[in-house]
Amino acid sequence: MNHSKPRAPVDRRRFLNLVGLAGAGAGAVAAGVRPAAAGATPDPDIVNIPGWTQSLGAGVNNHPYGIPSPFEKDVVRREVTWLTASSESSVSFTPLYALDGIITPNGLCFVRHHGGEAEIDPARHRFMIHGMVDKPLVFTMEDIKRMPGRTNRAYFLECAANSGMEWRGAQLNGCQYTHGMIHNVVYTGVPLRAFLEAAGVKPKGKWVLAEGADASAMTRSIPIEKAMDDCLVAWAMNGEALRPEQGYPLRLVVPGWEGNMWIKWLRRVEIGDQPWGQREETSKYTDLLADGRSRRFTFFMDAKSVVTNPSPQAPLRAKGPNVVSGIAWSGRGTITRVDVSLDGGKNWTTARIEGPALPRSMTRFYLDFDWNGQELLLQSRAMDDSGYLQPTKAELRAVRGENSIYHNNGIQTWLVRSNGEAENVEVS
């Protein structure tokens, strides 16, 4: 037994100030137990044992499928109604400021539809492989679940347009809106390769087209190398069936690549010898440069990070010890390092990565720091195992201009004022 074993060093004097035993901001003691020390401000709960201790609570099957505490009712996805013409082709953003760790709960994973949410009867759903194959095949959901090679992988899914409104400057006040088109779950599925091998791809097959069964019939072209590498045909997320808004009963998982390619309500994969040039890879999801030309097939989501706390929706509330928390991810591989700056990029401190750091998965970082009430210009920058370092927005704009909507992975800055409130800003 070693009480002084160092792992999470704590400055005790600071904590006496943090907690209810040394004056300001303090006072109450644990409900229903005796006061911890003389001098603490009396709390009505010491006399009035709280209701939750006095009487029996709800039974064990209060909710056969559980729901969050009523005190968490504001932690929800939020739609920006002015962003698109209709709610059936819009976005509802993940509340990143209220989340922690690396798993996004299924109920809070951001939603992007192009023709609304298809509600599919899995017994009637079919998945077809056809085109340049030896033998076209059609699968029921039961067939798919009987396929050999099932696996489980944690992957981030980021919309190519995430942070897209920030190309021309700081626009939206909250990481839910600037960076909330991302989620990270563990998928269960079978490699797409297994289906392609079962059908027998002909030698001239170089591209696949994946198509959804929703009203938009979302279609994207994917190079055969990627299809044969790590794509999954997935039916479960975080242990349970896909949610309707995430493609129930079947979606394509395209690790590290832009979210639009992760076809929801997947109904067919066609093999061809060239890309199809669908709307979503020509008029959309191409990167318009300053000179009017467009970059096509910019599939990879490069290394990126954001500080989720503090941020505009989650201000600092007290001086003294505080935690900077954030997420980092890279479509090229594994996050190896995240640095945090408190002064707009002049000085950087390497943050702790806490929790599994898996390839193409969201990674959580923390920086414990002491806040004396000074203004902060808070930034983070991610590095992945390819050696790539997340660029500044200025560096990105120097190469691509400001016309693009997609693939903005520039460094985000939050101005934290001396009252703890935070704001989206840019530093030059």
Next chain:
Amino acid sequence: MNHSKPRAPVDRRRFLNLVGLAGAGAGAVAAGVRPAAAGATPDPDIVNIPGWTQSLGAGVNNHPYGIPSPFEKDVVRREVTWLTASSESSVSFTPLYALDGIITPNGLCFVRHHGGEAEIDPARHRFMIHGMVDKPLVFTMEDIKRMPGRTNRAYFLECAANSGMEWRGAQLNGCQYTHGMIHNVVYTGVPLRAFLEAAGVKPKGKWVLAEGADASAMTRSIPIEKAMDDCLVAWAMNGEALRPEQGYPLRLVVPGWEGNMWIKWLRRVEIGDQPWGQREETSKYTDLLADGRSRRFTFFMDAKSVVTNPSPQAPLRAKGPNVVSGIAWSGRGTITRVDVSLDGGKNWTTARIEGPALPRSMTRFYLDFDWNGQELLLQSRAMDDSGYLQPTKAELRAVRGENSIYHNNGIQTWLVRSNGEAENVEVS
């Protein structure tokens, strides 16, 4: 590009029988696309494009906090009402047969209450450290979230009574009931050690008592070595706030040890020089031996596994390729191997572990196999990195008798009949 790169070998001939192109059990093709091959049974959906493709679905913020598909309405926790005197002190079981991967969705994590579900206002909740310390301390939830050393860890939580009704023979028909007092989530919290160090544990402090704020004031004694090692004071699970039935706003995480010690609604930790001898560690949660003596402080949950599919709630539905799926876990460390037997333990095949295999976390295994309709006696056995191999029930009973309720980690057997239905049995 290498189309024959081996990872998930598929026998194509078998799949032609599996899918809709080679006769029985086949027929339909992907809705809304052309038939994949001549000879397929016409499907009305080819003519009648399904509704979900014909018209716009719901908008992106249909459910600000998402819910499962209506087609998954039977995937819920289930209570066994005859098990205890009241629902406020009972169990609601995880539907393991319907889940996959290693994450249990928060809404489906099993529930065990002793005084019902406390519904706590986090603004009024306090956490106290006191007893044999230099300085007792009281924390608000905000104080706790400002502590240095925050981390994220995936851990299984298993009730000591999981499989407890099986000591005297096969009783319950379904892994939801025989093994469903387990869940596995990623916790966010601060090491308990940080709080103990902040308070300053006196040299004679050898045990801690953790207490809940619910009506049962659940209390358990924990050795200081464990408290200083890997216990967490946690406020989030799978990225979001703890669910009310899992201890919102604060619970103790005691990795690898029996679930009863993971105090929910955690309000205080007291440091003492000996265990307290509370009800839950004397009359309950002790292991009654054949000779009438009881083993006390049997904290560890030893290596265990169960096949979740097929199982009584999830029969086999077709001959040919099938997947045996299951979970394994060990309170002593990391699962290194899982074997599966189709013949009641005579022959064993090592299964694939798929997905992260993390210490004291649920681990997923699969065995792809070909079913010709023969009867199966399906078993799994887990091994951990301490070298421990999961025992048979006969081996356990030879040592402990049949009086115990707790710590049954014996090998489970499912009889799978030639019609695919499965049943809980024991093999001698």
